[in-house]
Amino acid sequence: MDSLTNYLFVSASLFCLGLYGVITRRNAVAVLMGVELILNSANINFVAFARFSGMNMAGHVYALFVIVLAAAEAAVALAIIINIFNNFKTINVDDVSQLRQ
Amino acid sequence: MNHLLSWIIWLPVIGIVAVVIIPRDKGTLIKQVSAVVTGVQLALTIYLWRIYDGSNGTFQFMESAEWIPSFNISYMLGVDGLSLPMVFLMALLGFLGVFVSWNINKAVKGYFALFLLLNTGIMGVFLSLDFFLFYVFWEVMLLPMYFLIGMWGGPQREYAAIKFFLYTLVGSVLMLIAILALYFTCGKTFDMLVLMETAPIALNGVLWWGMSAIKVIWTLLFIGFAIKVPVFPFHTWLPLAHVEAPTAVSVILAGILLKLGIYGILRINYTMLPDGVFWFAGALAVLGLINVIWGAMCALAQTDLKKLVAYSSINHMGYALLGMAAVIAGSSMGGDNLLAAQAGLNGAVFQMFNHGTISAMLFILVGVIYDRAHHRDIDGFGGLAVKMPIYSGIVALAFFAGLGLPGFSGFISEAMCFIGAFPVFRTIVIISTIGILLNAAYFLWAFQRIFFGELNEKYKDLPEINRMELFTVIPLAVITLFLGIYPRPFLDLISETMNILIDQVVSLGGLVNLM
Amino acid sequence: MADLVFWIVVGVTIVSAAMVVQSKQLLYSAIALLFTFVGVTGLYIFLWADFIAGVQVVVYVGGILVLIIFGIMLTNKITSVNISHTSVQRGIGATVVLGILAGIGFMIINTPWYQVAATEPEQTTETIGRLLMMDYLLPFEVASLLLLGALIGATTLSRKED
Amino acid sequence: MITGNIITDFCLLILFLPVVAFAINIFIGKRLPRQGDWVSVGAILITLVLSLSMLMNMFMNWDPNFSHEVQFSWIDLGAFKIELGFWVDNITIVMLVVVALISSMTHIFSLEYMKGDIRYSRYYAYLGLFTFSMNGIVLANNLISMYIFWELVGVSSYLLIGHWFEKNSAANAATKAFLTNRVGDIGFFIGIMLMFTAIGSFNFQDLFSGISQGMISGQLLTLAGVGIFLGAVGKSAQFPLHIWLPDAMEGPTPVSALMHAATMVAAGVYLTVRLFPLFSPEALLIIAYVGGFTALFAATIAVTQNDIKKVLAYSTVSQLGYMILAVGVGNYVAAFFHLLTHAMFKACLFFGSGSVIHAMHHSLHELNDQDTDPQDMRNMGGFKSKLPITYWTMTIATLTIAGVPFFSGFLSKDAILAGTLAFAKHYPQHFLLPLFGFGAAAITAFYMFRLIFMTFHGEVKMPKVFKGIHESPRAMTFPLILLSSLGFFIFYTLPYFNPFSDHGWFTELIQASDSVVKGNPTAEEIYEGIHHAHYPAMALSLLVASFGIGMSILMYMKKKLSADIWAAKMGFLYKLSLNKYFFDENYNRFLYQPVLKLSQAIAFVDWDLYDKYFINGFGRVTKWLSFLTGRIDYEGLDQKLVDGVGRTAQGFGNQLKNVQTGRLQNYMLFALAGVIVIIVMQTI
Helix, strand or coil: CCCHHHHHHHHHHHHHHHHHHHHHECEHHHHHHHHHHHHHHHHHHHHHHHHHECCCCHHHHHHHHHHHHHHHHHHHHHHHHHHHHHHHCCCECCCCCCCCC | CCCHHHHHHHHHHHHHHHHHHCCCCCHHHHHHHHHHHHHHHHHHHHHHHHHCCCCCCCCEEEEEEEEEHHHCEEEEEEECCCHHHHHHHHHHHHHHHHHHHHHCCCCHHHHHHHHHHHHHHHHHHHHECEHHHHHHHHHHHHHHHHHHHHHHCCCCHHHHHHHHHHHHHHHHHHHHHHHHHHHHHCCCCCEHHHHHHHHHHHCCCCEECCEEHHHHHHHHHHHHHHHHCCCHHHCCHHHHHHHHCCHHHHHHHHHHHHHHHHHHHHHHHHHHCHHHHHHHHHHHHHHHHHHHHHHHHHHHHCCEHHHHHHHHHHHHHHHHHHHHHHHHHHCCCCCCCHHHHHHHHHHHHHHHHHHHHHHHHHHHHHHHHHHHHCCCEHHHCCCHHHHCHHHHHHHHHHHHHHCCCCCCHHHHHHHHHHHHHCCCCHHHHHHHCHHHHHHHHHHHHHHHHHHCCCCCHHHCCCCCCCHHHHHHHHHHHHHHHHHHHCCHHHHHHHHHHHHHHHHHHHHHCCCCCCC | CHHHHHHHHHHHHHHHHHHHHHCCCHHHHHHHHHHHHHHHHHHHHHCCCHHHHHHHHHHHHHHHHHHHHHHHHHHCCCCCCCCCCCECCHHHHHHHHHHHHHHHHHHHHHCCCCCECCCCCCCCHHHHHHHHHCCCHHHHHHHHHHHHHHHHHHHHHHCCCC | CCCHHHHHHHHHHHHHHHHHHHHHHHHHHHHCHHHHHHHHHHHHHHHHHHHHHHHHHHHHHCCCCCEEEEEEEEEECCCCEEEEEEEEEHHHHHHHHHHHHHHHHHHHHHHHHCCCCCCHHHHHHHHHHHHHHHHHHHHECEHHHHHHHHHHHHHHHHHHHHHHCCCHHHHHHHHHHHHHHHHHHHHHHHHHHHHHHHHCCCEHHHHHHHHHCCCCCHHHHHHHHHHHHHHHHHHCCCCCCCCHHHHHHHCCHHHHHHHHHCCHHHHHHHHHHHCHHHCCHHHHHHHHHHHHHHHHHHHHHHHHCCEHHHHHHHHHHHHHHHHHHHHHCCCHHHHHHHHHHHHHHHHHHHHHHHHHHHHHHHHHHHHCCCCCCCCEHHHCCCCCCCCHHHHHHHHHHHHHHHCCCCEHHHHHHHHHHHHHHHHHHHCHHHCHHHHHHHHHHHHHHHHHHHHHHHHHCCCCCCHHHHHCCCCCCHHHHHHHHHHHHCCECHHHHCCCCCCCCCCCHHHHHCCCCCCCCCCCCCHHHHHHHHHHHHHHHHHHHHHHHHHHHHHHHHHHHCCCCCHHHHHHHHHHHHHHHHCHHHHHHHHHHHHHHHHHHHHHHHHHHHHHHHHHHHHHHHHHHHHHHHHHHHHHHHHHHHHHHHHHHHHHHHHHHHHHCCCCCCCHHHHHHHHHHHHHHHHHHHHC
């Protein structure tokens, strides 16, 4: 457990799972969840690198900012999703294809 | 005042800011502000004139600051006996021009802002010692001129403006090429002072496409400047632009802009390409001759008064070209006739200044009659001397000054140009003296048709010239008369610089035959 | 002992994350996400990041997750049990993602990581606070502005048009 | 006894007082009491007093070699210098007196003659300017100031001739005078340039010494001399530039007097007198022929003129020809002597004609007659009784000009004719020169008496007009009396009293100096020649003068010979003379009109051809080229090449369209696949 690579692998796995969710899910909320996973994996990386480079607290600060960003992103994304739902009565991303030629 | 020259250049820009801030409907205030700004500028140039040391002909009041160091471009200013009279002339005509434009009521704000910008551009050209800066100001000056002619001009203003613009643009493009050629061949610098030393040596014997580089650069620069002068085959923009431009702009155009050409030739061609001077002097004299005769002949045939004055400018510039060509008299090839070289070159510069004052006066006076009669047809008047004695008196004075009557400064400069050029170009000068006669002929004939004879009934209620107009003409008349009677104040100021210039041309040039 | 706990936490995290992306029921996904977040919190604790762990719990578990669940509830009629929750291009998606995972893993193994040994600090809150208030003051303020913007934006966007 | 600096001061005052009067009158003259005439008259009278005191000083000194020169630096450029200044010697002083005297007489005469003129104060201002310019010429010690004042004389004459500019003829005459003079001035200027180029100075003394050192010689010197002489040809109205002078009669009559006696036309003679030493023999020969020919030629025109002023005008031309002739044969002192005597009697004649015209004008004015020409002698006759003072003074002046003994004209004419005769004796091939001289003398005597007889004798032609003729007021008769009395020989021969010899103060004080050009006879040789020719010349001139006078008496007084019949007999010649040999017409047809046409042609070429087609042609070609390139660009490049690329791309696009699913997630997938490819490639 005191090995950096362990954490990196965990983070990589989370990232890939999040990616998979983003790619495959049709529901916008689920896509959002995938994004949250990716962000979490990034955070793990930050904190892990901080821990293994002499407790460099800058990593923590960045992690904090990522969390803030994630919160904002989630709020806005959900608002958009709700808006889309009100307009199209669906939140399936490939149904919302007004811009598609 | 450590930055006197900068102040002189940039003062009008302050004026522009003020003019732009003032609300549109306060036209008089705009005019007053412009008058104050140009007035202060004039005061500064008079101060400059007074503290300039004429016994030392080198550049004075130098200013230098880095601008674009990676290309060796700097903000460098300086004044010598060649530029000082021109700067003074510009300040004077700029100041008077504001009053000449007092009747402008169309887009006052834009007009005066452009007018002031023109002022800055021209001042910059005369004062900059960095070639790049020179070019920048050269272009700055072009733009307001275009708009001033194109927006406030006569019925054919757009045509005239575009013609003027294209003509001059061709010139500046050629000039730019020459500037770059000098830059790359002479040690990558735009510093004119350095170029004056390095260029004659660096270009010596350089061949481009089998031709001497000096010839190539000289020709490019010469065409660029010749368009401004204007020298004979490049002159046709001038009558049109003069005729269509509003009076004040004609005044600046004839009074200053034409001088830029000769100033450029003297400042750049003569100092940097002295070998070229010897190569080209003969052609210069011939062009001068053509200018004199052609301009006079065309003027003789005109029925539009303003066009007549415009062609007279071409005629007058011919004398200056003759005088400039005389510089080679000072070399061993020209018989070591330093007298002739001095007479010719000083005469040419003096002629520039005099033509500035005299033609400005003429244009203002043409503007006066145009404002009243709304036409400029020489044959359409008649007998006005009865109705407008003061006006006719002043026109007579201006015409006599224009035809080179002794007692007016124009005579001295023309005589000096002739005397200077005579030893080297005897035949050319003798032929061009016919110009003196034609000169008198077209002025007096026009005068007779306008002012003599029976009064044309149409104009029996024409009002006399008013105070404001008198105020714009009288300073010019006084200068013309004063320098005509006692030219030393002017000539002492420039002669040392001219001696340096002659020395530069004679000592560095004419040593080799150009390929 | 600690190792065992660590691996359990890792297992919970990864398995629940897999469930998030795999579950056919959106609501299940949301609940699985909760476990993932908690697992990540555990990892933070292992990494001596007590403050971040606290923030993770408060913001993610208490904030974002609730938000997501609200989103689900608002966009699906509460009565319809079976919330449409299908996936597309699973096969190719999985292949690509696995490829990427392989790439990253290859990278992780082969990289000689720069490491400095450190002792566990008493607490990190104070240090983070100092950093935020001094070195990262500007990003901090920008972040707060961002949050404010997001707040207003979200409100405006989701507002019912009058 | 005045010397040195005082002379300089006097000269400055003499020079500048008239121009001060000019400045005052031109600016505020109208607002002054009496329109400011007293300013001008006062100024000119002061100059007269100053000049006379200088003359007195000259008499007291009695120094033929008196010379005083001052100058100041006008232009100094290092090597090139122009110094202006005065050169005062006896010639200068005499000339100053002449100018001041005639000018002040003109001022006084004009008080009455110009009374009530609309531009009275301007007229006086111009008179001042005229006097100033002439004094400048007289005092000049160098070519440049000579030229400056030369031109100023031209412009003052322009202003005065054109004084009544409402008349087109006056305006034309003014312009013509100025331009014709300018033709001469060009020659003058070329001469100046030739001299300066060779010698490097404008100063007369420097020129003389430079020439004697041989710095300029041969053809060049001749050319320079002829050039300078051309200036004199213009100003002194010599053939072929004489055409302006008769027209100049359009100016007020007192101006004609001033112009023809003392200022303008005298300037040319004065110039040749001043610069006599630098003319080469060839140049002098040209001068002599021009002068001699003009003398005869103008006289033949004067014979047939009917306008009283025109007669006098041609007489002036003729007399000036005399003077020029004298200069040409080397007897320049005689030329100057004649200039002096001529100034007096010609001024008197012009004033006399002015008095007649004035009287006619008033009479016609009272009759309300606009059509009768007050200057036409055919309308006069028998005025002797009405205008006694005018008659007697004019008769004296006529006797003077005709060369009758006891009058000054006899002396000066005799000196000139003796000079020509001596010259012809020395160079028999130039026998024409004395013929010109004597012929002109005979004709002069004839037409001058013709004028007197037609005007004052014979029957009254227009009784109505005659009735209104009155003698002129005192301001006009005073100058007449003064000037006619100056026609007596005594004023020129003091302190001697020999009416048949010009020996006197003049010949003693004004002595010829040698020419500095090699090949010219010395003053001594010339004097010797004249001395020997003196008596034959005198006898001959008396003979021709009495012949002329006799003919005139026969024709116009006794009516023994009919002028009309003679005119008819001479037919063609009469017509030629009456029409002044058609000079104006021919100049107009062969000179002015072609120049005007040429100028119009050039202007047309410049504006309508060169500019419109050549310069704008550039624009047009550019436009056409741009149109062409536009076509090539659009139809060739754009439609074929560029669009071809586009079409190809479209084809590909159609193929690739299937890839474009529009699904974000698809794109992301592809992107990730790309990432993998990159990773793989990096690793490999």
